[in-house]
Amino acid sequence: ETGVTQTPRHLVMGMTNKKSLKCEQHLGHNAMYWYKQSAKKPLELMFVYSLEERVENNSVPSRFSPECPNSSHLFLHLHTLQPEDSALYLCASSQDRFYSGNTIYFGEGSWLTVV
Amino acid sequence: DQQVKQNSPSLSVQEGRISILNCDYTNSMFDYFLWYKKYPAEGPTFLISISSIKDKNEDGRFTVFLNKSAKHLSLHIVPSQPGDSAVYFCAANMDSNYQLIWGAGTKLIIKP
Numbered sequence: 001e002t003g004v005t006q007t008p009r010h011l012v013m014g015m016t017n018k019k020s021l022k023c024e025q026h027l028g029h030n031a032m033y034w035y036k037q038s039a040k041k042p043l044e045l046m047f048v049y050s051l052e053e054r055v056e057n058n059s060v061p062s063r064f065s066p067e068c069p070n071s072s073h074l075f076l077h078l079h080t081l082q083p084e085d086s087a088l089y090l091c092a093s094s095q096d097r098f099y100s101g102n103t104i105y106f107g108e109g110s111w112l113t114v115v
Numbered sequence: 116d117q118q119v120k121q122n123s124p125s126l127s128v129q130e131g132r133i134s135i136l137n138c139d140y141t142n143s144m145f146d147y148f149l150w151y152k153k154y155p156a157e158g159p160t161f162l163i164s165i166s167s168i169k170d171k172n173e174d175g176r177f178t179v180f181l182n183k184s185a186k187h188l189s190l191h192i193v194p195s196q197p198g199d200s201a202v203y204f205c206a207a208n209m210d211s212n213y214q215l216i217w218g219a220g221t222k223l224i225i226k227p
Contacts (some may be wrong), residue, residue: 002160004156004158006158008157012215040124040219042204042216042217042219042220043159043204043206043215045215055221068134090159092158103149103164104160104161104215105161106151106159107158108156108158108208109158111156
């Protein structure tokens with residue numbers, strides 16, 4: 001238990017569906033992240049929120065839409081995805097958005113399959 | 116161009132022996148390095164880190180070595196245990212930049 005909880009753990013969706021991934025952290029951290037992990041590739045940073053403000057989106061396609069209503073919750077809204085978007089989506093948090101010794105804590109991930 | 120490279124996709128080690136996982140980087144501005152361990156169907160968990168002002172950091176069975184001139188770091192696990200079988204990710208960061216740059220991971224298999 002890392003203090004970062006993601007739901008659902010598994011999601012299968014059609015290309016025309018709209019779904020959302022949810023993340024909640026119980027660590028009192030100020031920064032939250034969405035990462036994408038595809039097989040045999042490095043973790044890809046998608047979005048960073050610091051104190052509920054989006055800091056970076058790394059040129060992610062608009063079919064991925066993040067939402068951070070407060071410092072403990074983070075959503076990833078999914079709309080008209082493509083099969084190549086199938087991957088493990090990881091939520092993470094850290095004390096603040098500057099590392100310099102900070103540790104980033106990950107949730108268990110949401111396995112997404114787009115059919 | 117990958118700034119952090121883990122050139123071995125997998126590594127198989129006998130239980131009780133030493134496991135050595137390697138990581139190379141290209142950006143000399145990186146000043147903090149981390150190792151994460153990941154089991155299947157779980158998120159990565161923090162293992163050990165090292166600042167560029169050090170060349171070694173030890174935590175129990177895990178030791179990370181940093182060779183700045185070679186832009187190389189390694190993770191040593193001694194002795195290796197079956198529970199160490201996982202994918203290990205190396206990551207790097209530079210001060211004032213919130214991004215962690217990740218390697219692609221090395222799958223470690225500990226044979227009984």
